[in-house]
Amino acid sequence: MELEVRPCSRSDLRTLEGKGVAPRELGLVESRYAWQQLGDAVQLLAWIEGEYVGRATLLMRSKYSSVQDLIGEIPEVNALEASLRGRGVGTALLDEAERQATQFGATAIGLAVEPSNASAIRLYAHRGFVEWQHGTVVDSWNEVDEGGKLVATHDDICTYMTKELSP
Secondary structure (H helix, E strand, C coil): EEEEEEEHHHHHHHHHHHCCCHHHHHHHHHHHHHHHHHCCEEEEEEECEEEEEEEEEECCCCCEEEEEEEECCEEEEEEECCCCCCCHHHHHHHHHHHHHHHHCCCCCCEEEEEECHHHHHHHHHHHEEECCCCCCEEEEEECCCCCCCCEEEEEEEEEEEEECCCC
């Protein structure tokens, strides 16, 4: 099993479209790729033997004002998703996010996770993330259907975790 994680490219978008990735998922990857083109993020994609198996977005600065106010504009892992559980995809995505953040000169990285997502919290803790001591953050996001129509607005209470990075 050859697992590869790399920043998204224009050809990756064409590959995902050709493989019939669900329109909602493709739209999310495309929007995050647009952020990457602006320099606001790095859209990371995971592949096993040419098959798309996960993604994560490394935001260049936290999207939460409370984090920015208290600890500065640290990069942040957002929307980590692995279609295969227990195969190292999440770990590989985190490794690459940390590597990318370090390349940009970051000394710490953060992420938000819903308290009910125990398996993700275990993974993050195992990878060296610790809960910050400043309360929760609210992750606000819009859910859209495959046609791009707004389905729901979410305001998820999340635990915020950080990790110090080695140069």
